[in-house]
Amino acid sequence: MSQRAMKKSGAGVLLACWECRGALAGVPPAANHFCDQCGKVQPLGGEADYFSFFRLPRRLGLDPAQLEKQFHDLSWKLHPDRFHQAGDYERSLSLERTAVLNDAYRTLRDPVSRVEYLLRLEGVRKDGEVKQQAPADLLEEVFELNEYLEELRAAKSAGGDARALDDLRHRLEKTRAAFQEKLDAVLAELTAQFSAWDERGDRAALVRLSEILNRHSYIRNLVRNVTEELES
């Protein structure tokens, strides 16, 4: 097989180590961190899927402690500090692989970004596609919240009296707390859907997850805006 063909072929194909030419295991190239024979760090071989990088199935439920342990182990072995005295090629492989290790860990450890990532992998969502529309059932509360925000901004710029400002802040605090509660509930709802995908591979579950995610990011932005306004 030509080198080019080898590069193009995906999972399950035996590849060879760049150093000793020994055969690499049949896992996807992204998970072939090292050569079993000579121990050299291996190239990523194209697009790396974060799940396979950690040799994990494409599932949403995962053990955070186990993931962290894998992250630590791989950091010790792959980090550019460990390859500083190596040749240029090996150093570049270490840099490339550690960057993906960090990207993958950052993405998978957080349930929300993990779902976002899975939805992109499965083609349910495109990059950066988020609906910024208020969910219908929240319209009234969002409207009220925006009103408070406007009032607070107006009062701040007018340098209004301290008691009125305090009162406004207090009301906003309460509204923020209410939305924070909703956010927690949405997160719980999100994790409750994990098993539908993990156990049955149900694509309808993905669509449902995408909807919950939209709701989540809408409320999250709302809480963030209020927090910023209160703290500024």
Next chain:
Amino acid sequence: MGRIIGIDLGTTYSLVAYTEPETGRPRCLPDEEGRTLVPSVVSLEESGAVVVGWPARERLLRQPERTVYSVKRLMGRGRADVADELKLFPFRVAPGSESVIQIDLGGKVFTPPEVSAFVLRELKRRAEKFFGEEVTRAVITVPAYFNDAQRQATKDAGRIAGLEVERLVNEPTAASLAYGLDKHQRALIAVYDFGGGTFDISILRLEEGLFKVQSTNGDTHLGGDDIDNLLLEKVRAEIRTRFQVEVADDADRYQVLREAVIAAKHELSEKEHAPLRFALDGPSASFPSTPLRAGRASRGEYVRELTRAEFESWIAPIIERTLAPCRMALKDAGVKPEQIDEVVLVGGSTRIPLVRRRVQELFGRQPHTELNPDEVVALGAALQARILEGGLKDMLLLDVTPLSLGIETMGGAVAKIIPRNATIPASAAEMFTTYADKQTGVEIHVVQGERELVRDCRSLARFTLRVPPQPAGLPRVEVKFLIDANGILSVTARDLRTGEERSVEVKPSYGLTDDEVESMILESIEHAEADFAAVQLLGARNEAETILRATARALTEEQARELSGDERRQIESARAALEAALRTDDYKLIRQRLDELNQATHHLAELLMDTAVQTALKGKRADEVKL
């Protein structure tokens, strides 16, 4: 591959350190007078000679317009960024400093990386003298909250000074390495680093030698300098009211006053009161501050007692400004103050009692102050250098990027592609295409910062992605943004239709291009060669004098009688030859004569050695008998 030194390139002071390979212990290298600190001050003499460190600090009082200090605050910055503080500096900024500041020193113009390079070269020289060989590789520390342009500027400074910058390491992280907290413990650490010009807070998790930064925050324009400037303003205003004299009109006297308030500030860290005396029209100053005849307040002398309470009430707002970043860092790390196990204080400004109190209040625990806060960062840099040399295999730093990386999207909004506090190295890939037929370029604007709009973030770089002319939307170019372990961005582009990959030349918005750095290296290389030759010559001279003294002494010893007449004549002639060589500046000749004398005295040395060994053994036996 040669040794790697660790350098703390500070706003006020810089240091160089190395790790002893045998013990794994870091130590700072002192000068002849035992001082490890080098003031980060550079002065350009009328003759064109460059003076660095303590002598430059003296010149700050006599030739303020030819002397630069705190240049770190200008690194990677444009004129608009630092307009306010430029007013406070005595030196002038040359026109055309929009993207890189140009400092005018008596008609010659230098960029901040060039000025920093002078300081670095001084440290390099100190290390070379210590090791007796050339040093070309270094780890340099930077404030954790430094952005890409400031990091790049620091790296450029290293290159200009003839140092390969093997790694930029964040100052608070370096400090945590040096603190020698029990590597095997699991602990959550807060490092509060308040230096001369910058403030950083980092929250780290330490686990079995893995130093994992959870979050970092800070202010690259907040430090002891700000306290000095505030004191200076207060005192200046008082002098104005009391004497109708504007001190700032006289650059020399103004620097003397600056030294005086700094001395008072230092004293107030130890005592409840500090006297402040300043002769309004005193003679040319002597360093560190003008000595005044006690008790005689003339009309032209400002005398005042500063109490700590008053000092604290003045500086409280500045200290307060460090607390918001602390709270942000805690929030980003997802921890409460009471969860922090250890608090470490770094930087000279943490000697101020009010700072210690505030930090203690915030975290609810006594902070660590065991190590010298001036040296701890350099020691950490030396440890990181040793890690890169392949030693210290049981320590590893995982640091983060302090600011989110984003790209400009339609309408001036920012799309974040790498969030702040992401562990580095980190990367992100974005797909780009065209929106008009036969379009050949796509403009990409990279920014750093937390805000939603491009205009509120810091512009890092702009570049044009070249694409083959095709119908709109057809080209597919994947652009990969990579932040390396130094926190510095690089960009590569891959045409997904052809598979062709190339790196993208990124023109920094605030900084020097590669070509500019290259030409600065060329300019400085002549200096560097001259410097190195001087160091070599000095080393050889010292060695020659040592061996001449030792030979003279040895020849008077009893054992020397065993030398043959021939041997004695050879030694005498080699001695004379070396003494003659010492009267020249010819390094090679001195080296050669030195080796010849070494050869000639070989037997003599053996004779002495035998006796020494016998004496040592006798001594040992005597000890054993006693036992």
